[in-house]
Amino acid sequence: MTALRCHGRLARLQARLARKRISALLVTQPANRRYLSGFSASDHGIQESAGVLLVPRRGQPYLLTDSRFLLQAREEAAGFSVRLYQKGLLASLQQLLPELGVRRLGFESHYLLHSTAGRLARMAEKLGLELVPVTDMVEPLRVVKTEEEIGRIRAAVLLNEQVFQQVYRTIRPGMTEAGIALALETGMREMGAEGPSFATIVAFGTNAAKPHAVPGSRVLAEGEPVLIDMGLVLDGYCADMTRTVVVGKPDPLFLERLRIVRRAQLAAIRVIRAGIPSREVDLAARRVIRESGYGACFGHALGHGVGLEVHEEPRLSARCRKKLRAGMVVTVEPGIYLPEWGGVRLENMVVVRKKGCEVFNKDTTFLDL
Amino acid sequence: MTALRCHGRLARLQARLARKRISALLVTQPANRRYLSGFSASDHGIQESAGVLLVPRRGQPYLLTDSRFLLQAREEAAGFSVRLYQKGLLASLQQLLPELGVRRLGFESHYLLHSTAGRLARMAEKLGLELVPVTDMVEPLRVVKTEEEIGRIRAAVLLNEQVFQQVYRTIRPGMTEAGIALALETGMREMGAEGPSFATIVAFGTNAAKPHAVPGSRVLAEGEPVLIDMGLVLDGYCADMTRTVVVGKPDPLFLERLRIVRRAQLAAIRVIRAGIPSREVDLAARRVIRESGYGACFGHALGHGVGLEVHEEPRLSARCRKKLRAGMVVTVEPGIYLPEWGGVRLENMVVVRKKGCEVFNKDTTFLDL
Numbered sequence: 023m024t025a026l027r028c029h030g031r032l033a034r035l036q037a038r039l040a041r042k043r044i045s046a047l048l049v050t051q052p053a054n055r056r057y058l059s060g061f062s063a064s065d066h067g068i069q070e071s072a073g074v075l076l077v078p079r080r081g082q083p084y085l086l087t088d089s090r091f092l093l094q095a096r097e098e099a100a101g102f103s104v105r106l107y108q109k110g111l112l113a114s115l116q117q118l119l120p121e122l123g124v125r126r127l128g129f130e131s132h133y134l135l136h137s138t139a140g141r142l143a144r145m146a147e148k149l150g151l152e153l154v155p156v157t158d159m160v161e162p163l164r165v166v167k168t169e170e171e172i173g174r175i176r177a178a179v180l181l182n183e184q185v186f187q188q189v190y191r192t193i194r195p196g197m198t199e200a201g202i203a204l205a206l207e208t209g210m211r212e213m214g215a216e217g218p219s220f221a222t223i224v225a226f227g228t229n230a231a232k233p234h235a236v237p238g239s240r241v242l243a244e245g246e247p248v249l250i251d252m253g254l255v256l257d258g259y260c261a262d263m264t265r266t267v268v269v270g271k272p273d274p275l276f277l278e279r280l281r282i283v284r285r286a287q288l289a290a291i292r293v294i295r296a297g298i299p300s301r302e303v304d305l306a307a308r309r310v311i312r313e314s315g316y317g318a319c320f321g322h323a324l325g326h327g328v329g330l331e332v333h334e335e336p337r338l339s340a341r342c343r344k345k346l347r348a349g350m351v352v353t354v355e356p357g358i359y360l361p362e363w364g365g366v367r368l369e370n371m372v373v374v375r376k377k378g379c380e381v382f383n384k385d386t387t388f389l390d391l
Numbered sequence: 392m393t394a395l396r397c398h399g400r401l402a403r404l405q406a407r408l409a410r411k412r413i414s415a416l417l418v419t420q421p422a423n424r425r426y427l428s429g430f431s432a433s434d435h436g437i438q439e440s441a442g443v444l445l446v447p448r449r450g451q452p453y454l455l456t457d458s459r460f461l462l463q464a465r466e467e468a469a470g471f472s473v474r475l476y477q478k479g480l481l482a483s484l485q486q487l488l489p490e491l492g493v494r495r496l497g498f499e500s501h502y503l504l505h506s507t508a509g510r511l512a513r514m515a516e517k518l519g520l521e522l523v524p525v526t527d528m529v530e531p532l533r534v535v536k537t538e539e540e541i542g543r544i545r546a547a548v549l550l551n552e553q554v555f556q557q558v559y560r561t562i563r564p565g566m567t568e569a570g571i572a573l574a575l576e577t578g579m580r581e582m583g584a585e586g587p588s589f590a591t592i593v594a595f596g597t598n599a600a601k602p603h604a605v606p607g608s609r610v611l612a613e614g615e616p617v618l619i620d621m622g623l624v625l626d627g628y629c630a631d632m633t634r635t636v637v638v639g640k641p642d643p644l645f646l647e648r649l650r651i652v653r654r655a656q657l658a659a660i661r662v663i664r665a666g667i668p669s670r671e672v673d674l675a676a677r678r679v680i681r682e683s684g685y686g687a688c689f690g691h692a693l694g695h696g697v698g699l700e701v702h703e704e705p706r707l708s709a710r711c712r713k714k715l716r717a718g719m720v721v722t723v724e725p726g727i728y729l730p731e732w733g734g735v736r737l738e739n740m741v742v743v744r745k746k747g748c749e750v751f752n753k754d755t756t757f758l759d760l
Contacts, residue, residue, distance in 0.1 A: 063605075066589060068437045069501070070702075090603040131506040132438070136498075137526055139505040157506055200580075208577050211569075220435060234459040236432075321458075333439075 028060050028101060032083060034163055039079040044128040044154055046119070048142075049075035051133035053330040054160035056258055059083075059099040063091050068135060074111060075102070078122050086114050116145055124151055131155035165327060165335045166349040172373050174259040175328065175351055178215075179371050179382040182254050182261035185209040186385065193269050195244045199224040199237035202250070210254040219253035219260035219332040230266065230365035233322055233357065245270040247364055253332055260332040262353050264369035265387050279316070279358045279366045284388055286310035286356040287368050290324060290338075294354075294372060294379040300342035307356045308340065316358045325353040328371060350374040397429050397470060401452060403532055408448040413497040413523055415488070417511075418444035420502035422699040423529035425627055428452075428468040432460050437504060443480060444471070447491050455483050485514055493520055500524035534696060534704045535718040541742050543628040544697065544720055547584075548740050548751040551623050551630035554578040555754065562638050564613045568593040568606035571619070579623040588622035588629040588701040599635065599734035602691055602726065614639040616733055622701055629701040631722050633738035634756050648685070648727045648735045653757055655679035655725040656737050659693060659707075663723075663741060663748040669711035676725045677709065685727045694722040697740060719743040 035058065039047055049055050052065050055075055063072035073087030073095060085102040087095045095104045107114035119127065127146065129139070139155075146153045167175065189205045203222040210218055225235035226242050230249035242248065245268060253262040266280060290307040304324040311320045323339035328351050336344060338352055346352075355369030370383040404427065408416055418424050421434050424444050432441035442456030442464060454471040456464045464473045476483035488496065496515060498508070508524075515522045536544065558574045572591040579587055594604035595611050599618035611617065614637060622631040635649060659676040673693040680689045692708035697720050705713060707721055715721075724738030739752040 064590070090601065093601075094605075129505075131509065132504055134505045135501055136503045136505050136508040136524060137500040139508075140500065140524070155505060155509070204577065204580050208573065211573050221433070232459065232462070236463075 028058060031058055031163060032077065032101070035077060035160060036079055038159055038163075039077070039128065042128070042154070042156070042159075043126060044079065044156070045124040045126045046076055046078040046122060047128040047156070047159055048115075048130070049077060049160060050130050051160065053164070053334075054130070054133075057160065057164055057330055059085055059102050061085055061087075061091075061095055061099040061102075062258060063087075063094055068133070071111075076115070076118065076122075078124065081122075084118065086111060086118075112141055112145055115142075116149065119149060119151065126152045126154055128154045128156045128159065130157070130159070132157045161335060164329055166347055167329060167351055167373070168349070171259065171329065172349070172351065174257050175261070175371070175373070176382050178254060178256040178259050178261035179263070180384065181213060181215060181256055182210075182252065182263050183383065183385040185213055185215075185254065186250065186252060186263065186265065186387075188213075190250075190265075190267065190387065193242070193248065193267075195242050195246075195269060197242050198239050199226055199229070199235075199242075200239060202248070203237040206250070206252050215254035215256050216258075217255055219255045219262060222253075223249065223251035225249045225365070228362065228364050230367075231359045231361045231363065233359065233365070233367070242269065245272065247272070247276055247366070249365055249367060251367065251369065258330055260328050260330070262328055262332055262369065262371060263383065263385070264355055264357075264367045265385070266366045266368065267387055275363075276366070280368075280388060282311060282314045282316065283356050283358055283366050283368050286320075287354050287370065290354045290356070291370075291372060291379060291381060294346065294352075294374055296348040296374055296376050297345055299345050300336055300338050301340050303346070303354075304338050304340045304342075307354070311356060311358060319358045319360055320356060321359065322357070325355055325369075327352055346374045348374055348376050397427060400427055400532060401446065401470070404446060404529060405448055407528055407532075408446070408497065411497070411523070411525070411528075412495060413448065413525070414493040414495045415445055415447040415491060416497040416525070416528055417484075417499070417503075418446060418529060419499050420529065422533070422703075423499070423502075426529065426533055426699055428454055428471050430454055430456075430460075430464055430468040430471075431627060432456075432463055437502070440480075445484070445487065445491075447493065450491075453487065455480060455487075481510055481514055484511075485518065488518060488520065495521045495523055497523045497525045497528065499526070499528070501526045530704060533698055535716050536698060536720055536742070537718070540628065540698065541718070541720065543626045544630070544740070544742070545751050547623060547625040547628050547630035548632065549753065550582060550584060550625055551579075551621065551632050552752065552754040554582055554584075554623065555619065555621060555632065555634065555756075557582075559619075559634075559636065559756065562611070562617065562636075564611050564615075564638060566611050567608050568595055568598070568604075568611075569608060571617075572606040575619070575621050584623035584625050585627075586624055588624045588631060591622075592618065592620035594618045594734070597731065597733050599736075600728045600730045600732065602728065602734070602736070611638065614641065616641070616645055616735070618734055618736060620736065620738065627699055629697050629699070631697055631701055631738065631740060632752065632754070633724055633736045634754070635735045635737065636756055644732075645735070649737075649757060651680060651683045651685065652725050652727055652735050652737050656723050656739065659723050659725070660739075660741060660748060660750060663715065663721075663743055665717040665743055665745050666714055668714050669705055669707050670709050672715070672723075673707050673709045673711075676723070680725060680727060688727045688729055689725060690728065691726070694724055694738075696721055715743045717743055717745050
């Protein structure tokens, strides 16, 4: 990521800070940190951060990190001044904030622990500065993707499909859910991904009735449906795809339900365009499933945004009245689930365009059946 | 995990709650949740929790979760009443807290987001109850392990060594750091672990000078040192081990430094016993390295506790005056790092006993050299 590209993002954030009269924003959310700086290190949970940004309304932004990440920070976060915190983040801030003349310090309320916020508040009091909790300063910038980001997401989707195809060809009765999930995640890394974007779901038969099934030791039987929901991270951007397949001869009921789900997906894709309210997209798919008699069997929302995070704004849900905008990237993933029987879900990713949308996926495994 | 075992833990927590006059504790920290209930689901980061516990000072404890985890929660959390939150956690709490007559609600300040705590505070005000932030209600119970926990940790350490040995035998010049790390993590899962307990470190040559190096595309040369720091999770409990090895003929300087590190490790292990202050253990190892002329090259603390989390209390550090207690499990991991040259680290895990300690590790790869 070049300095220039992040510079535009920073300028837009700084304009937002000016409007809210915030002197500087402390950025702790890892995807926001990467979006603004290009610094790609991963945190080991919220309690072991790889670093934070301090972005003043005007002038030089800072990346505060520890010695483990110094070299990487300098290489990646072009345009940022990298500072080490040797005695902890708060000690560094206590020194830096007065230097920069910060009076109103914004922080990300949705990604700072209550205990850390408490220590920050005591420091702020000592320094005589005001703390401003925010939840929506950086995320709204991320929701509409540039063409360069769209290119990265497209590449992630296509690599994800390659991994799927490579493993799909090897699936045989006798394999376990956990074995297939491991093959998929190993394949992702062997083929160049940073890793999975979420814990891979592989569910056989009735297990597929749970939308977030954890792969276990269940053994695949001939003709049994296999639901695979998988994603990877490539160059920071996520992919997310679901296929429900059968090894051997599928039964007619499975085929009927799969076709309904595919029709629901196509109905949604047909209406997606800039300006349409989210809920109308959800309802377009839901209507197909309802009219086929399975209305009660589709309990989750139709889709979600994808970018640096695998779940981000916007949501495609029957309750969301916000309008889609060109450059938003979303999943379209209707499903039919029956506890006694199992489940069918198909998930593709699309980018919203002025007129219509572009479907990233090329894989059509569901048409084999 | 049986109900009986968690029952003892709950009783000890409830006694602590009574002492602090807390009517009920909201447990959000995932390792604490597993420790108290046996519920083993993983969270996808702090923003996507698999569930929380509500433990009243007396009587029935609750596990609140969503429909994805209902079945697993019922199977695993024996003794807990499982409640679904269909309209979100706060809505469920708003109903449950008055039912239980909670007046003073404790919450884990070190594992609740500032924004969530804000919503909790508004709810508490509406219900007329007092919020009590705590940071040390459950963790102190976890720091001393039972024999059953020690058995699980021992099994995790031994499996970790098997995975190491299996991959170590295959290491050849021409392999990459990332390739070896992937083989180790795949091996862990194939051999029955839940997964790695942290991102595996594989560092060649000068890369080993960074204690938290990220495996990259560097290619192994003949005779070059390889530092491997790896851990896995088995039955919820973590292992953590470091070896520094050479494929081919090691140079004399490497051997000299490795022997110093091993002598430092043995010096620490010799003094570990219940009642010794942590800092004395750290200093026993540090003295060996200092007297060998490498005092400035060992920048980190000697070790840390391991259990349900791979980094937990206690710390073995020169600044920690607390005394070790029988049943604590700690790593002993001295190292020597020189930026221009590379690094050597050896890490074993031990359990503190009344007299001395038990070293879990059987692997002696460092003696081959």
